[in-house]
Amino acid sequence: MKIFTTHQTKEIDRRTIELEPILSINLMERASIAMTQWLTTRFAPGVVTVFAGNGNNGGDALAVARMLAIGGWEVTVCMASHNNLSPECQINYTRLTHLTKVKLHLLANGDAIPQPDEGIVIDGLLGSGINRPAEGTVLDMIQAINRLSLQVVSIDLPSGLRGEDNSDVPHHAIVSATHTLSLGFPKLAFLFPENDHCVGEWHVLEFGLHRTTIEAMTTPWHLTRAMDAKAILPARDKFAHKGHYGHALLMSGSYGMMGAAVLASKACLKAGVGLLTTHAPRYGYEILQTTVPEAMVSIDRSDILISEFPDLTPYDAIGIGPGIGLKTNTCEALAQLLDHITTQRMVMDADALNILSQHPELLDKLPRETVLTPHPKEFQRLAGNWSNDYERLERLRAFAIKHGIVVVLKGAYTTIATPEGTCYFNTTGNPGMASAGSGDVLTGIILGLLSQKIAPAQAAILGVYLHGSAGDIYANAESEESLTANDLVRHLGQAFRELKNN
Ligand SMILES: NC(=O)C1=CN([C@@H]2O[C@H](COP(=O)(O)OP(=O)(O)OC[C@H]3O[C@@H](n4cnc5c(N)ncnc54)[C@H](O)[C@@H]3O)[C@@H](O)[C@H]2O)[C@@H](O)CC1
Ligand SMILES: [K+]
Known part of the structure; x- marks a missing residue:
């Protein structure tokens, strides 16, 4: 609208x-x-x-x-x-x-x-x-x-x-x-x-x-209603095999932060990806294999952090950031990744965004239409301060245009800005979602949608809508207070169904 x-x-x-x-x-x-x-x-x-x-x-x-x-x-x-x-x-x-x-x-x-x-x-x-x-x-x-x-x-x-x-x-x-x-x-x-x-x-x-x-x-401003999100949702092909829905690479986790990798992996799978490989530090291997058996695991040479990335050839989309930390080896791995990425779509969140704000020269290396999903503090570190919400919106548009990327600014009415400067305000979600791990789930969902060849801005609009809708379904049945990131993953199926039946 x-x-x-x-x-x-x-x-x-x-x-x-x-x-x-x-x-x-x-x-x-x-x-x-x-x-x-x-x-x-x-x-x-x-x-x-x-x-x-x-x-x-x-x-x-x-x-x-x-x-x-x-x-x-x-x-x-x-x-x-x-x-x-x-x-x-x-x-x-x-x-x-x-x-x-x-x-x-x-x-x-x-x-x-x-x-x-x-x-x-x-x-x-x-x-x-x-x-x-x-x-x-x-x-x-x-x-x-x-x-x-x-x-x-x-x-x-x-x-x-x-x-x-x-x-x-x-x-x-x-x-x-x-x-x-x-x-x-x-x-x-x-x-x-x-x-x-x-x-x-x-x-x-x-x-x-x-x-x-x-x-x-x-107009540059749009509101995403159910019918707008539904129009993005691709129909599934009766004769499809798992290759149809893409192969995602998720780079996530570090010692003490493996929960982020688990949540993002689960969400990516629930968003309908064909195959998922999660690249994680060695200590994360058993955790991932036992909690997310559907995912394949690529093990880093480091026990405790991500310091490298696997051969990118098999992957349609890459998600990086949840729980990776800010250590030098990880920053270098991210910089290297940006030099080697070819056709893959990408979503970056959390510490990947903090690495970008510490190394702004990397912003120039982002492939066009890379999706960044900052919350306001992360966006402030990336783009500078603002004195009111209107200025913040203008800054968001300018930042997306300047770097040719899709920026998802999280909060009430999460706003998605495209490289053309168009903004989409989301209408789902509730304050219960401002809790630990919620962002990891969103990254996983967007990664899953990107892997299915949904265009980046559309994947962001649909992903944010479904993420909020899962939160609303849970909050209506239980409460906002008790909402955890795992509840978002568990209600993603219902969010898809509600959207399809809308
Ligand atoms: N075409 C139409 O007839 C339609 C108009 N609509 C209504 O019309 C409204 C807009 O009407 P107007 O353009 O007449 O504007 P407003 O009714 O909003 O106010 C205009 C009047 O207030 C004065 N004013 C402006 N700022 C002031 C201030 N700070 N303190 C005191 N007075 C101030 C202006 O000088 C002017 O006299 C819409 O908000 C909507 O409610 C609706 O009826 C829809 C259709
Ligand atoms: K009024």
């Missing part, structure tokens, strides 16, 4: 009005009907306090207020004034004033800001038209809303929040919503951890924007 900028969304609104064609006021009515339907399926009729601004976000709010009043709700509306309204807001203001049972507070008349202690609040003060941090009366209303202990439903955006970059906006100048009803598309800002305090649960409401315009408009 595409994520557009606020500017693009306005253009889509405009083209819908022109090409459908539909009057702007009627498009607003359609959006307001979609929001009212959402509200009435979620809440029983009761008390609602509506805060409306003077632009089209306020127009939406006034239309929703009218529809709820007609539906039997007890409606109070609060506005700064009824002057300088946008044309659509003016029409909806007039329509609302015909309903005598709606209580209207105009702060310009000296009315106090209502302080309801029951029902729900609708926030339609500011939407995508915000052009400066909120101030004056609007800021007073935002702060009044935030002092209430009621559920707040924001129209399109929590008032005060911009669709993209919010680096100059203080938290106290944004409404803290319980739910945000995003019109047409999600906003980029919803996906940033720094906005978690204000966005609440967000929901995208469709209201019939112009299809062809949406299809033709390009």
